[in-house]
Amino acid sequence: MLGKLIGYETKAFGRIMVPLYIAMLAFALFTGLSIRFVPEDIMQGLPGVLIGMLYGVLMMAIIIMTCVLSVTRFYKNLLGQEGYLMFSLPTDTATLIVSKVISVLIWTGFSTIVAFMAIALSALGAGGIEAFRELLHFFRHPEILQHLSQISGVLILTVLMIIAGTAASIVRIYAGIAIGHQFNDHRILFSIVALIAFNIIGTIWSTLLSTFGFYTGVFESLSRIFEADTVQGICIAQTGMIGVLLFQVALFGILTWVLLDRRLNLE
Amino acid sequence: MSMLECTALSKNYGSVEALRSIDLTLESGRIVGLVGPNGSGKTTLIKLAQHLLTPTSGMITIDGMIPGPQTKAIVSYLPDRDFLPQWMNLDELMTFYHDFFPDFNPAKAADMLDTLGVSGRQPLGKMSKGTREKVQLIFTMSREAKVYLLDEPIAGVDPATRDYILRTILSNYSENALVLISTHLITDVEPILDEVVFLQKGTIELHENADALRERTGKSIDGYFREVYRCWGN
Numbered sequence: 001m002l003g004k005l006i007g008y009e010t011k012a013f014g015r016i017m018v019p020l021y022i023a024m025l026a027f028a029l030f031t032g033l034s035i036r037f038v039p040e041d042i043m044q045g046l047p048g049v050l051i052g053m054l055y056g057v058l059m060m061a062i063i064i065m066t067c068v069l070s071v072t073r074f075y076k077n078l079l080g081q082e083g084y085l086m087f088s089l090p091t092d093t094a095t096l097i098v099s100k101v102i103s104v105l106i107w108t109g110f111s112t113i114v115a116f117m118a119i120a121l122s123a124l125g126a127g128g129i130e131a132f133r134e135l136l137h138f139f140r141h142p143e144i145l146q147h148l149s150q151i152s153g154v155l156i157l158t159v160l161m162i163i164a165g166t167a168a169s170i171v172r173i174y175a176g177i178a179i180g181h182q183f184n185d186h187r188i189l190f191s192i193v194a195l196i197a198f199n200i201i202g203t204i205w206s207t208l209l210s211t212f213g214f215y216t217g218v219f220e221s222l223s224r225i226f227e228a229d230t231v232q233g234i235c236i237a238q239t240g241m242i243g244v245l246l247f248q249v250a251l252f253g254i255l256t257w258v259l260l261d262r263r264l265n266l267e
Numbered sequence: 268m269s270m271l272e273c274t275a276l277s278k279n280y281g282s283v284e285a286l287r288s289i290d291l292t293l294e295s296g297r298i299v300g301l302v303g304p305n306g307s308g309k310t311t312l313i314k315l316a317q318h319l320l321t322p323t324s325g326m327i328t329i330d331g332m333i334p335g336p337q338t339k340a341i342v343s344y345l346p347d348r349d350f351l352p353q354w355m356n357l358d359e360l361m362t363f364y365h366d367f368f369p370d371f372n373p374a375k376a377a378d379m380l381d382t383l384g385v386s387g388r389q390p391l392g393k394m395s396k397g398t399r400e401k402v403q404l405i406f407t408m409s410r411e412a413k414v415y416l417l418d419e420p421i422a423g424v425d426p427a428t429r430d431y432i433l434r435t436i437l438s439n440y441s442e443n444a445l446v447l448i449s450t451h452l453i454t455d456v457e458p459i460l461d462e463v464v465f466l467q468k469g470t471i472e473l474h475e476n477a478d479a480l481r482e483r484t485g486k487s488i489d490g491y492f493r494e495v496y497r498c499w500g501n
Contacts, residue, residue, distance in 0.1 A: 007366075012352075081348050081350050082350060082351075084348065087317075087318070087319055088344045089368075090339040090368070092335070092336050262321050264319055
């Protein structure tokens with residue numbers, strides 16, 4: 001059922017995001033080719049400014065639409081009128097919530113990949129295949145490869161941290177929306193109030209954790225490890241951070257589940 | 268066989284009591300009218316049966332089970348609003364129902380859509396309100412469910428559509444299924460009812476066989492309630 005729900009979410013996201021991706025990639029290639037073939041004095045004038053602006057607008061549109069859809073798909077599909085259908089499916093509330101979170105992670109990943117591909121396509125258009133050869137040559141350099149292998153652990157943990165951070169942010173927003181829906185009026189306002197409250201509580205919690213780390217000597221031990229082996233120190237700090245983020249995912253996830261399963265208040 | 272059972276079931280919204288300790292048993296193979304004025308607790312009872320609400324106290328069971336994923340697999344629910352994704356067209360909706368409801372019968376849905384002349388590739392949001400309501404009912408009745416919960420299926424539609432909806436309910440429910448129709452428009456549904464449950468202010472005022480009620484009172488169900496409760500307005 002989880003796979004089917006993710007597939008359905010993919011359709012809902014895709015009908016809006018895929019045309020944007022295609023437009024972005026096509027325009028990125030066009031921008032690159034313009035830089036390469038249009039005389040420099042024209043590109044430095046109004047046409048160049050317009051191309052640059054449109055490039056930026058498309059990139060922003062992808063980022064904004066990914067964020068907007070992440071929230072509205074939860075808000076409208078589960079707590080709007082469609083919620084009557086979604087909560088009538090033969091599955092449990094937890095599966096519905098998990099499918100939303102995984103879909104957001106997938107589409108955030110797609111948007112990030114498209115953004116990088118757009119940059120690569122403009123570079124390819126501007127510099128031709130030669131530019132790519134040079135880039136590949138750079139990454140094949142033995143010193144670069146050695147350096148990358150040394151920090152591979154940090155790179156993997158960074159990716160995991162970004163994934164855990166995105167999941168924690170999105171589940172926190174879902175919990176805020178679920179709290180807002182406990183009220184019959186001004187639901188969006190109460191959702192925002194809940195999110196502000198989460199931020200305040202989060203700040204207090206971070207301060208308490210820092211104080212705890214300082215007085216128990218955790219920070220000192222970490223800094224000794226960091227001085228002895230920087231990469232190992234970063235890895236330990238990242239692992240700790242991922243643990244904290246996963247704890248937040250669990251905490252806000254359970255709160256969202258309780259509110260949607262036991263105190264559902266559909267429109 | 269008991270298909271829907273409520274035991275001392277209560278539901279409060281804050282200080283408002285929507286349902287007050289109701290006891291109710293509904294058997295399979297029956298079409299039951301859940302009637303009562305606006306705000307009497309009809310929609311609340313249906314939402315509790317579908318786990319869209321949780322009881323304040325007491326218990327409700329469907330086929331002996333507490334409402335949850337297992338009961339949702341055997342209950343086909345028609346809410347009193349546009350609940351289908353408005354961006355989907357009929358083909359996408361057909362795939363959705365086929366994917367998520369194992370008891371969905373696509374041939375039945377296609378046949379009903381064809382009979383009604385509902386076709387095209389436009390999304391539901393672009394269809395007229397009447398057509399959307401027909402589509403919703405067709406998909407609800409195209410499941411081979413054990414329980415059909417129909418919340419105000421005829422409210423706000425023209426008389427021709429009303430007739431179609433009632434014919435659809437009569438000709439498409441599984442014979443061993445329970446059909447619970449919530450409505451405040453008794454006259455229109457009366458001909459198809461086997462039983463009637465009358466709710467008022469969150470309590471069951473009456474639960475009786477439709478024919479027995481007519482025989483006992485010498486009146487139509489609608490006429491009886493108009494006279495006794497004087498709270499009707501068609």
